[in-house]
Amino acid sequence: xxxxxxxxxxxxxxxxxxxxxxxxxxxxxxxxxxxxxxxxxxxxxxxxxxxxxxxxxxxxxxxxxxxxxxxxxxxxxxxxxxxxxxxxxxxxxxxxxxxxxxxxxxxxxxxxxxxxxxxxxxxxxxxxxxxxxxxxxxxxxxxxxxxxxxxxxxxxxxxxxxxxxxxxxxxxxxxxxxxxxxxxxxxxxxxxxxxxxxxxxxxxxxxxxxxxxxxxxxxxxxxxxxxxxxxxxxxxxxxxxxxxxxxxxxxxxxxxxxxxxxxxxxxxxxxxxxxxxxxxxxxxxxxxxxxxxxxxxxxxxxxxxxxxxxxxxxxxxxxxxxxxxxxxxxxxxxxxxxxxxxxxxxxxxxxxxxxxxxxxxxxxxxxxxxxxxxxxxxxxxxxxxxxxxxxxxxxxxxxxxxxxxxxxxxxxxxxxxxxxxxxxxxxxxxxxxxxxxxxxxxxxxxxxxxxxxxxxxxxxxxxxxxxxxxxxxxxxxxxxxxxxxxxxxxxxxxxxxxxxxxxxxxxxxxxxxxxxxxxxxxxxxxxxxxxxxxxxxxxxxxxxxxxxxxxxxxxxxxxxxxxxxxxxxxxxxxxxxxxxxxxxxxxxxxxxxxxxxxxxxxxxxxxxxxxxxxxxxxxxxxxxxxxxxxxxxxxxxxxxxxxxxx
Numbered sequence: 001x002x003x004x005x006x007x008x009x010x011x012x013x014x015x016x017x018x019x020x021x022x023x024x025x026x027x028x029x030x031x032x033x034x035x036x037x038x039x040x041x042x043x044x045x046x047x048x049x050x051x052x053x054x055x056x057x058x059x060x061x062x063x064x065x066x067x068x069x070x071x072x073x074x075x076x077x078x079x080x081x082x083x084x085x086x087x088x089x090x091x092x093x094x095x096x097x098x099x100x101x102x103x104x105x106x107x108x109x110x111x112x113x114x115x116x117x118x119x120x121x122x123x124x125x126x127x128x129x130x131x132x133x134x135x136x137x138x139x140x141x142x143x144x145x146x147x148x149x150x151x152x153x154x155x156x157x158x159x160x161x162x163x164x165x166x167x168x169x170x171x172x173x174x175x176x177x178x179x180x181x182x183x184x185x186x187x188x189x190x191x192x193x194x195x196x197x198x199x200x201x202x203x204x205x206x207x208x209x210x211x212x213x214x215x216x217x218x219x220x221x222x223x224x225x226x227x228x229x230x231x232x233x234x235x236x237x238x239x240x241x242x243x244x245x246x247x248x249x250x251x252x253x254x255x256x257x258x259x260x261x262x263x264x265x266x267x268x269x270x271x272x273x274x275x276x277x278x279x280x281x282x283x284x285x286x287x288x289x290x291x292x293x294x295x296x297x298x299x300x301x302x303x304x305x306x307x308x309x310x311x312x313x314x315x316x317x318x319x320x321x322x323x324x325x326x327x328x329x330x331x332x333x334x335x336x337x338x339x340x341x342x343x344x345x346x347x348x349x350x351x352x353x354x355x356x357x358x359x360x361x362x363x364x365x366x367x368x369x370x371x372x373x374x375x376x377x378x379x380x381x382x383x384x385x386x387x388x389x390x391x392x393x394x395x396x397x398x399x400x401x402x403x404x405x406x407x408x409x410x411x412x413x414x415x416x417x418x419x420x421x422x423x424x425x426x427x428x429x430x431x432x433x434x435x436x437x438x439x440x441x442x443x444x445x446x447x448x449x450x451x452x453x454x455x456x457x458x459x460x461x462x463x464x465x466x467x468x469x470x471x472x473x474x475x476x477x478x479x480x481x482x483x484x485x486x487x488x489x490x491x492x493x494x495x496x497x498x499x500x501x502x503x504x505x506x507x508x509x510x511x512x513x514x515x516x517x518x519x520x521x522x523x524x525x526x527x528x529x530x531x532x533x534x535x536x537x538x539x540x541x542x543x544x545x546x547x548x549x550x551x552x553x554x555x556x557x558x559x560x561x562x563x564x565x566x567x568x569x570x571x572x573x574x575x576x577x578x579x580x581x582x583x584x585x586x587x588x589x590x591x592x593x594x595x596x597x598x599x600x601x602x603x604x605x606x607x608x609x610x611x612x613x614x615x616x617x618x619x620x621x622x623x624x625x626x627x628x629x630x631x632x633x634x635x636x637x638x639x640x641x642x643x644x645x646x
Contacts, residue, residue, distance in 0.1 A: 045071035045096070062096030088123040088146065105146030136167055138174030155198040157225055179221035187234035188212075196221060206234035209258050211285050239281035247294035248277060256281060266294035269377035291575075299325060299374045301383035309390050312370055313357035314383060326350045326375035329358060333366040333389075343368075348375070362389050367475045369462060382429055386462040386475040394418075394470040400478050405452040406463065408474070410444075417445040419468040426459045430514035430600075434459070458482035458513030458600055481600075482513025484607045488594040493612040500584070502567040503592065503611050505556070513598040513605065515558045520568060520576070523550035525589035525613060533595060533608035541582040552579045553592075570612075590614040 039048035042057035046067040049058050057067030065071040076084055076098040077091035084091045085100035092099050092114075099114040102123035108115045115121040128134060128148040129141035135150035142149045142164070149164035152174035158165065161172025177198040182190060187210045191203040200221045206212050216231040242250055242262035247270040254262040260281040266272055274292040282288050300317040307313060316325065326348065333343035343366060349358055362368060367388050374380040398408035410418060419441055426436035436459070442451060455461060457480050466473030489506045508515055523531055527550060541551045554568060554576030568576070570592060571583035584590055592612040598605045 041068050043067055043069065043071040045073075060096060085117055086122045088125075103146065134167065136173060138176065139167075154223070157223075177221065177223065177225045179225055179227050182219055182227050183230060185230050185232050185234060187236075188230075188232055191217075198223060202227075204230055204232045206232070209237055210234040211237050211283050213285075235285075237281065237283065237285045239285055239287050242279050243287050243289055245277065245279075245290070245294065247296070248272075258283060262287065264290075264294075267377075269297055269379065270294040271297050291578075296379060299378055299380035301372055301374075301380055304370075304372065304383045304385040306385065306387045307357075308359065310362045311357060311359040312372070312385065313355065314372060315355050324350055324352045325356075325378060327356065328373050328375050329360075330371040330373075331360055331362075331368060332371075333363060333368040367464060367473060369475075384460055384462070384477060386477045388472060388475050393472060393474065394467045395465060395474045398465065398474050398476050400476065402452070403480055404455045404478070405450060406465070406476065406478075407448060407450040408465065410447050410449060410467070417443055418449075419443045420449065420451075421466045421468065421473070422451075422453075423464040423466075423473070424453065424455075425462045426456060428459050428510075428514075431510050436461075453478075455480050456512075458510075458598070479601065481603050482598045482605050484512060484605045485515055485596045485598045486511055487607050488518075488596055488609040488611075490594055490609050490611045492610060495612060495614045497616050500570045500614065501612070502569050503594075504565050504567055505561065505594070506565045507558075507561045507563055508596050510598075513600050515596060516599040517558060517577075517597045518556045518561060519552055519595040519597065520554040520570070520581075520611070521550060521593040521595055521608075522553045522570070522582075522584070523591045523593060524548060525591045525615070528591040528593075528610065528613075531591075531593065531608075533606045540578065541580045551582075553581045555579050570614075584614060587616050589616060 038055045038057070042048045043059065043065065045063045046057045046059050046065075048055055050056075059065045059067050059071035062074050062076075063071040064074050073093075073095050075093050077093045081089045081091035081100070084098070088103045088106040089100045090103060092101065097116075099116060100108075101114055102108050105126055105128075106123040107126050108121050109124055110119070110121045125143070125145055127143045129143045134148070135141045138153055138156035139150045140153045142151060148166075150167060150172070151164050152158050155177050156174040157177055158172050159175050161170045163172060165172035179196045179198075179200070181196070182194065182202045185204050185206075188204045188206050191205050194200055194202040198221050202219050204217045204219070212232045212234050219228045219230045221227055237258040239256045239260065241256070242254060244250075245264050247267050248264040249267060250262060251265050252263050254260055258281055262279045262281075264277040264279070266277070272292050272294055277290045277292045277294070279287045279290055302315045302317060304312065304314040312329075327350070329347040329349060331343070331345040331347065343363055345360075347358065347360070349356065360368075360370070367386065369384060369386045371382055371384050373382040394411045396409045396411060398406060400406055420443070421441045422439065424436070424438040426434070428434045436456060438454075442449075453461075453463070455478065459480050461478040461480070462475060463478060464473040464475050486508050488508060491504060493501050493503075495501065503520070505518060531550075539549075539551060541553070543551075553570060555578065556576055568581075570581065572581050573583065574581050590613070591610060592614065593608050594611045595606055595608045
């Protein structure tokens with residue numbers, strides 16, 4: 001190719017390049033070859049901006065397009081109102097923008113009708129219940145998300161519509177509950193005044209001569225506007241046959257209706273020291289048993305003596321004068337010579353004298369034992385006396401002293417030593433298995449010998465004393481007084497405010513005399529150290545104005561205590577004997593003592609043991625620490641360790 005002439009303009013191959021440069025300038029906003037301004041070509045929803053030295057058209061916020069020929073509105077709500085505006089909203093698009101509105105039942109937190117959530121505004125629930133009277137009379141408003149519901153208040157029932165209800169859509173109204181007239185109870189009546197509003201109660205009672213089981217006497221006006229059905233069922237009182245009483249016979253006619261009285265008399269050999277025994281038909285349709293009982297008449301034979309050598313006299317104490325008492329007198333005699341026969345005889349005697357006497361056909365020079373007792377059905381403690389019928393004897397004026405000792409007069413030559421032979425038999429009427437027999441001898445030159453014997457307490461003894469120089473012995477009876485019974489065998493308890501243990505009562509052995517009764521004593525703990533077991537001043541619970549001095553909670557006769565054991569729960573509200581086992585008072589400290597009593601020959605002996613100490617649970621931690629190193633001390637130590645660990 002040839003090169004063109006100089007000055008003829010640019011080479012032909014540069015023309016396309018120059019054309020492209022010219023088009024680029026026009027696109028950059030520079031006036032084109034035709035002098036067009038780029039900014040003048042921007043869309044009506046676009047803005048002309050200069051960037052990097054060039055002018056360009058950019059669509060306004062809320063529009064999309066190339067800025068010159070197209071700027072279309074952007075729909076911000078297309079992603080959904082929840083995404084754009086938040087919960088409980090509706091989204092509304094506008095040219096170049098949008099706005100949000102809260103749904104019915106909600107309001108914007110900026111307190112305006114519309115909002116754009118770019119400032120943190122959101123829709124919150126409107127509490128319609130802030131408007132009083134919204135649910136009408138008797139109604140109760142309950143707010144819900146975006147709305148509310150109405151319920152009837154207590155004491156009102158919904159009428160003419162459902163519940164819950166809405167006052168703008170439902171016709172429900174709340175009317176006050178009125179249960180009307182209470183139901184009637186056959187043979188019963190309503191006590192006092194009443195209303196028919198919700199929760200009102202009426203009380204019923206049975207007419208006189210009627211009773212109800214169960215004894216639920218109340219009917220209430222319910223939320224359904226009706227009365228509860230009364231459970232009271234009144235039926236005519238009929239106590240039926242009176243109860244049987246031990247050792248007693250029902251006498252006369254009686255009525256089984258309310259107030260009827262049944263009368264009893266004790267069987268022969270029994271009596272009621274407290275008076276007449278009756279049982280009354282109560283308003284509960286049961287017989288109220290008498291607190292009196294028939295107790296066995298125990299005839300006591302005292303002061304047995306011998307007179308006129310062969311006659312016996314005694315005195316009786318039968319509790320009350322009885323027209324006639326039958327006695328059985330057993331006579332047993334033995335001569336010194338064992339080859340001679342024994343003289344045995346039984347005599348029956350009936351007399352109304354309180355100092356009976358009988359003369360017996362006895363052999364002289366014989367040792368006799370006479371046993372006196374009452375004939376059935378009357379029972380007595382047998383009395384035994386031993387004596388010797390008249391015979392020449394070297395022993396005279398034998399007598400007892402200091403309960404277990406003997407002294408006598410010896411008819412012998414002065415300063416002559418004599419040997420005396422003793423044969424001793426011991427028995428107990430209250431302990432058939434008991435038997436004691438001793439034989440021994442002593443020597444003495446005294447004209448007035450004395451000897452003290454090793455005898456058991458509470459025992460009847462026959463002592464045969466014979467001088468070696470005499471043919472016949474002298475027989476004398478000795479009765480040793482009882483001593484304290486064995487200490488009660490109890491398991492000691494300490495109770496700190498918890499439930500009381502069942503105290504186990506074991507029957508004591510009659511080692512030192514017949515045991516008559518067992519008593520459970522409740523004392524203030526402060527009196528434990530000063531309490532005397534022989535004290536007779538402790539009374540029943542009801543005879544005290546307070547229990548400051550203690551009281552007898554239970555008394556059991558020895559014959560009523562089983563051979564194995566029995567349990568007593570302190571405060572069980574039962575009667576034991578004539579004593580009431582009252583509940584212990586809270587806040588007090590008590591000492592529970594078991595006392596055993598022996599009684600014989602007008603002598604009473606006691607032994608006591610502490611059964612339990614009861615301390616109230618309301619004591620402070622410091623006071624509990626002073627009680628002893630028991631379970632409470634362990635709790636205190638564990639508590640201290642737990643705090644130390646923290």
